Amino acid sequence: MTTDTTQTDTAQSAPVRFDTKIAVxxxxxxxxxxxxNVTAFLVSGLGSQAPEVIGEPYADADGTPYLPMFRQPVxxxxxxxxxxxxxxxxxxxxxLPRSLFTSDLFATGHDGDNRAxxxxxxxxxxxLVGLAVYGPRNAVDKVMKGARMHP
Known part of the structure; x- marks a missing residue:
């Protein structure tokens, strides 16, 4: 007996359109x-305040576990x-949920100094040298108005 996986494969490979957006x-x-550095710091804050942005944990074929990541592109x-x-x-x-990075943070050495x-x-x-936001797609698009995609 053979199984037709065309429909399943197509459904799994079809692009997903998210109602929300993560943008930096x-x-x-x-x-x-x-x-x-700024990008890494900025996105690290989103998952703690918007847990719905985090997907499921990963595992390789050997069963080695890996941490979950965002469920959608940044x-x-x-x-x-x-x-x-x-x-x-x-x-x-x-x-909108947001995180920021200021030029002063390049001269600090740890989280307490950053907050201060x-x-x-x-x-x-x-x-400001960077900002990350999360929210409804259209609201985030309006926040990013005038910015261009990073090359």
Whole structure:
């Protein structure tokens, strides 16, 4: 007896359209190592406040377990300092879950110092170098308006 897996294979390989979006915007004047570091820090905060973004744990064919990751792609954008600041304002006005990274954090050495550096500056004066947001697709698209996909 043979089983026709065409329908199942097609359904599993069809692109999934998510109702939500995870997006990161980085300032376009960052060095490569900074872009990578900032992105990693920014997305690390989303899963703790929006657990629905986390998928199931992974395992390889040998049964070795791996940690779960986001269940959907992370879109990475870049823009000027003004674009990042505007995205921050729009994310705040929409009350979207967000994480931020300021230029001050490049000079700190641990989490406590990071929080103190952010706490020391009024929100409208933060020197933002990156922002991550999560929420309904259309709201996140509006937050990222004016930014371009990271090359």
């Amino acid at each position: 915007i980085l300032r376009d004047d960052l060095e490569t190592w900074q872009r990578l 879109m990475v954008f870049e823009g000027s300092k003004e674009a990042v600041t505007a995205a921050h304002s729009r994310a705040l006005s929409r009350a 550096a952010v706490r020391a500056v009024p929100g409208d004066q933060l020197d």
